[in-house]
Amino acid sequence: MSTAPTRLSLADDREPWAQQPGETEKAYGKFLKFLELGLHGGRSLTKAAEMLTLSYGQVRNLASRYLWESRASAYDAQGFREAEAEWxxxxxxxxxxxxxxxxxxxxxxxxxxxxxxxxxxxxxxxxxxxxxxxxxxxxxxxxxxxxxxxxxxxxxxxxxxxxxxxxxxxxxxxxxxxxxxxxxxxxxxxxxxxxxx
Structure with missing residues (x-):
């Protein structure tokens, strides 16, 4: 019987979009690719699967385990705050x-x-x-x-x-x-x- 991988816990000492403890370089690199999709206005798990050449199921599992969507939302919100402050x-x-x-x-x-x-x-x-x-x-x-x-x-x-x-x-x-x-x-x-x- 296989157990589901544990979800990532976000560290208090860094931003949510930064590499987290327990997140491998490879997994973090995939998350960064997912973040980059937001720059082009089309961030989605489907597009991430295409870009990473993985199945949708694999990307969905990665996104769930490594909290991609909530981390990306935090990243986007910070970007908006910085852009507004600059404006x-x-x-x-x-x-x-x-x-x-x-x-x-x-x-x-x-x-x-x-x-x-x-x-x-x-x-x-x-x-x-x-x-x-x-x-x-x-x-x-x-x-x-x-x-x-x-x-x-x-x-x-x-x-x-x-x-x-x-x-x-x-x-x-x-x-x-x-x-x-x-x-x-x-x-x-x-x-x-x-x-x-």
Whole structure:
């Protein structure tokens, strides 16, 4: 009467996908081949049998004895955690880079505004919209305003109220307002990115 081979016990001192005590080099090599199938998106016992040129029954027995599926799941989960951590780090770096670019652009804009002639209300709104849209995207703020309550009349576009107010200013006051706005944006971005603003 034959006895079934004992199942592998996972050691506490190593990762589940590492070679385990009692697992031969040959058996571990087969497990590694099974792991590799996951890189191609088709890990299965059937494909492992084909790749290892063993019968499906032999592979099923190996997989059961050496806990292939649970070890492979642990390996995949670790890979996903590492990939997610890498993606988050890259995203943080991209946001920091974007914040630097936006700060530089806002500072340059503030300097250039002093040399510009008077801006039309449309030019002012376009400049303000572009600057604020980039800031909102960078800091994760909403980029769309669904509704506003304020000085506009029902059915009146809020942007037209701002444009009308801006149009009433003298060219010097428009320029001063734009410079002030650019400076406030620069200070906010600096403060948000850890500067001492």
């Amino acid at each position: 988050r780090a890259e995203r943080r770096q991209a946001l920091a880079d974007d914040a630097k670019i936006l700060r530089a652009a806002t500072g340059k804009l503030a300097a250039e505004l002093q040399r510009l002639g008077p801006l039309s209300p449309d030019q002012f709104l376009r400049l303000l919209d572009i600057t604020m849209r980039h800031r909102r995207v960078l800091y994760g703020d909403p980029t769309e305003i669904i509704s506003l309550a304020g000085e506009s009349q029902p059915g009146q576009d809020v942007g037209s109220v701002v444009a009308q107010t801006f149009a009433k200013l003298s060219p010097e006051n428009r320029r001063a307002q734009l410079i002030d706005l650019a400076e406030r944006l620069r200070r906010r971005q600096e403060a948000a990115s850890g500067g001492d603003g």
